[in-house]
Amino acid sequence: xxxxxxxxxxxxxxTGLVAAFEWLRQPYALCRVDMLADMKSDAFGRLxxxxxxxxxxxxxxxxxxxxxxxxxxxxxxxxERRISFAPGSAAADxxxxxxxxxxxxFTGAFSPLxxxxxxxxxxxxxxxxxxxxxxxxxxxxxADLEAMIADTPFLMGExxxxxxxxxxxxxxxxxxxxxxxMARYPKLAALGARLDADPAVRFVRSEEVGEPAQSAGxxxxxxxxxxxxxxxxxxxARAAAAAP
Numbered sequence: 001x002x003x004x005x006x007x008x009x010x011x012x013x014x015t016g017l018v019a020a021f022e023w024l025r026q027p028y029a030l031c032r033v034d035m036l037a038d039m040k041s042d043a044f045g046r047l048x049x050x051x052x053x054x055x056x057x058x059x060x061x062x063x064x065x066x067x068x069x070x071x072x073x074x075x076x077x078x079x080e081r082r083i084s085f086a087p088g089s090a091a092a093d094x095x096x097x098x099x100x101x102x103x104x105x106f107t108g109a110f111s112p113l114x115x116x117x118x119x120x121x122x123x124x125x126x127x128x129x130x131x132x133x134x135x136x137x138x139x140x141x142x143a144d145l146e147a148m149i150a151d152t153p154f155l156m157g158e159x160x161x162x163x164x165x166x167x168x169x170x171x172x173x174x175x176x177x178x179x180x181x182m183a184r185y186p187k188l189a190a191l192g193a194r195l196d197a198d199p200a201v202r203f204v205r206s207e208e209v210g211e212p213a214q215s216a217g218x219x220x221x222x223x224x225x226x227x228x229x230x231x232x233x234x235x236x237a238r239a240a241a242a243a244p
Contacts, residue, residue: 002027002220004228005070006047006055008035009208011176013067013107014054016169018207020074020162022200022217023083030207031223038225046233057232067103067169071162083161095156098148098163107170109141110134113177131177138179142188149187153194160198167191168201 005021007014009032021028038044039051048055048065056064056073064070075084085091112134116127149155155163171192174180182189195201199216206213212222 001059001061002029003059004029004031004057004223006031006033006053006057006225006228007208008033008039008053009210010035011173012053012208013166013169015204015208016165016167017054017056017067017070017074018204019160019168019198019200020071020083020165022203022215022219023160023165024074024078025082025217026077027218027220029221029223030219031225031228032207032210033225043229043233044225047229057228061232063232067166068099071099071166075162082159083165085156085161091156095161095163098155099166101145101148102163102166102170106141106145106167109137110170110173110177110179112137113173113179117177134177135179138174138177139184142174142180142185146185146188149191154191160195160200164191164195168195168204171195 005014005017005028007018007030009015012033012035018030033039033044033053033055035053039053045051047063050065052065054065054067054070056070058064058073064073078084085095112130116130116134119127119130152158154160155167171188174182182192203213203216
């Protein structure tokens with residue numbers, strides 16, 4: 001069985017991993033997860049008790065969660081070094097550093113903005129404070145990333161890697177929240193434009209909004225979430241009935 005990546009929409013950070021699978025060019029399947037509805041269900045809770053994406057179901061049926069864990073799984077299978085570098089090399093260390101920053105400090109900077117957006121019931125005063133604080137933190141992390149970008153087309157050189165994949169998933173949040181003026185970060189803006197023009201990223205964006213496009217990588221099939229849940233997260237009663 002090919003691995004199955006469950007990615008969230010709308011604006012899920014996990015969509016960056018779809019780009020990584022495309023760049024890797026190995027067989028995989030996709031499953032779209034509505035983060036505003038599907039993730040709240042008890043059935044999805046049996047797949048991932050934290051009710052989050054991404055979720056990877058490996059070829060032998062194991063369930064793996066968390067972006068960095070799935071990225072490590074991809075890196076271990078990248079024998080042709082399409083999206084990573086030789087283990088223990090300086091380039092690998094640098095890539096891991098960028099990935100860790102993007103998945104922690106950069107992604108986490110948006111938490112106040114998401115909290116303000118999702119606050120229910122609304123509290124205008126609290127939401128205003130969260131947005132003001134969040135925009136300051138997001139601007140700081142954009143400046144940090146701008147300083148980390150070298151004079152190369154992508155974060156780690158001439159082609160995109162796992163570090164770029166993580167950025168793909170979260171970079172558009174700044175526009176969504178109207179959080180920063182991208183003109184203040186010219187290297188980051190140029191990198192974003194190059195990534196947006198990449199065939200794998202264009203494919204990702206189409207998949208995210210439910211407009212299936214032609215895979216440039218190894219997509220084998222698209223699997224409905226109901227099928228994934230039925231196969232890999234059955235309820236206790238059905239699991240007991242099916243047991244020998």
